[in-house]
Amino acid sequence: MTHADSDSVSSMLADVDTAVHVTREDLAAFLSRDDYIILIAEDDRIAGYLCFMLIPPEAELLDIAVDRSFRRKGVARTLLNEGIRLLRTRGITKLFLEVAVTNTAARTFYGTHDFTENGLRKNYYGNTIDAVLMSRII
Numbered sequence: 001m002t003h004a005d006s007d008s009v010s011s012m013l014a015d016v017d018t019a020v021h022v023t024r025e026d027l028a029a030f031l032s033r034d035d036y037i038i039l040i041a042e043d044d045r046i047a048g049y050l051c052f053m054l055i056p057p058e059a060e061l062l063d064i065a066v067d068r069s070f071r072r073k074g075v076a077r078t079l080l081n082e083g084i085r086l087l088r089t090r091g092i093t094k095l096f097l098e099v100a101v102t103n104t105a106a107r108t109f110y111g112t113h114d115f116t117e118n119g120l121r122k123n124y125y126g127n128t129i130d131a132v133l134m135s136r137i138i
């Protein structure tokens, strides 16, 4: 992703039911950071978005989101696999994330990609919804 993609990515994200809303200004700040990796998937428009924060030798998957009309076509799988390939080139050996306990789709997606659930943060989202902690060795 580059700064030129910010408008189209923020528009796509505004229509996705992620737990944390990412604005155009957030994206500009992320892109200016050396410790963030952001990948997008494109067809005729933005299909998917993935953001990692590097904390060597670990990385946190901060967000992954796919446009509703592109779901269940392997977009998230492709982004995650490409992201893991890049993380390995940066010496990252472990990936972790938080996901809302209510987000069945994402929890299933991570489960099919070798993440295991290993903790719970109470009332993490909006002081009401718990987050499940997941991680995997890469």
Ligand SMILES: CC(C)(COP(=O)(O)OP(=O)(O)OC[C@H]1O[C@@H](n2cnc3c(N)ncnc32)[C@H](O)[C@@H]1OP(=O)(O)O)[C@@H](O)C(=O)NCCC(=O)NCCS
Pocket: 016, 017, 018, 019, 063, 064, 065, 066, 067, 070, 071, 072, 073, 074, 075, 076, 077, 078, 098, 099, 100, 103, 104, 105, 106, 108, 109, 110, 112
């Ligand atoms: C979770 C999300 C990123 C998955 O994106 P996607 O491109 O549709 O996922 P893929 O097509 O790569 O799915 C790969 C596998 O994950 C699992 N999976 C994905 N979505 C699923 C769903 N809604 N229900 C059950 N399993 C699902 C399946 O095993 C799927 O393989 P299959 O389609 O062959 O059965 C997408 O649903 C999304 O953007 N959700 C909203 C944002 C979000 O909650 N992000 C997570 C923040 S922590």
